[in-house]
Amino acid sequence: MKRPLAALAMTAVSILGMMTVAPSANAADGTCTSTTNVWRSYNKNNYVSTVPTTGSGSTSCIMQQGASGYHVFVLQYTLHFCHGYNIRMDHQYGPETAAAVRSFQASKGLAADGIYGPNTRNALSWRFYVTDGSSLACWRL
Template sequence: MKRTLTALGTAAVLAAGLLTAGTTTASAAMPTCTGANTYVDAVGYTVEMPTDYENGSNFCVMGRGASGRGVEALQWTMHFCYGQINLAKDGQFGPATEAALKKVQASEGLVADGVYGPNTRDRIKHKWEIWDQGIYRCLRMSQAPAPIRD
């Protein structure tokens, strides 16, 4: 009995290690959001979406230490759509941006890890605006009137 429990415990530890290693490898393979693209929906609202500058894909991740237009776009979204009014919009992903993102993730039912990636991108509301009119709205990408183009 004691041997069986020990074997089960060892198997559980190994399985947990494999699951963690798989997750780490998957995020390590995803490019970092180093820029932002502007997307336009069917009725003329635009959104700045964090992207991988090199290939323009919005399938990217960013966390503490990241910087640039993608971080700034996220900061403005959290300011307008989630009331993070005191958050600097400086394009620097520091402790304040990480804490704000954790609050936003928790409010949307996500794991609050403070890392922006495809799951967060799809679940949070982004700031869509008509630039020359000062009109904005907060929608998920899936809620914006299609077709969406960049």
């Protein structure tokens, strides 16, 4: 009788352990280190935007203070042109970018931690261009 109860207890502990460490649906796939193009069609025009990604191409990524590169510039550009934040677009995720991300997050009712992640990405409107360069728009992904 003791062995079946011990086995049942171990199974319960294993299941509960998996439930507590399972990632949430909004968990990121890694750190943003690159970019990719996202395409949309509207009124017979093709629009393209560039968004941050992991090295493997997932748009579900995280950026925070200390990051640098073109992927940071893309975020800064979107914060500036689509959301009105007057920040330097210097490819550096410094205190100024973190403050703009915090302010944006707070304005959307998100946890205002200054870290760009999947929830922030989904709330942002990104700068899209018609592929012939004739028009601009800001849309959510």
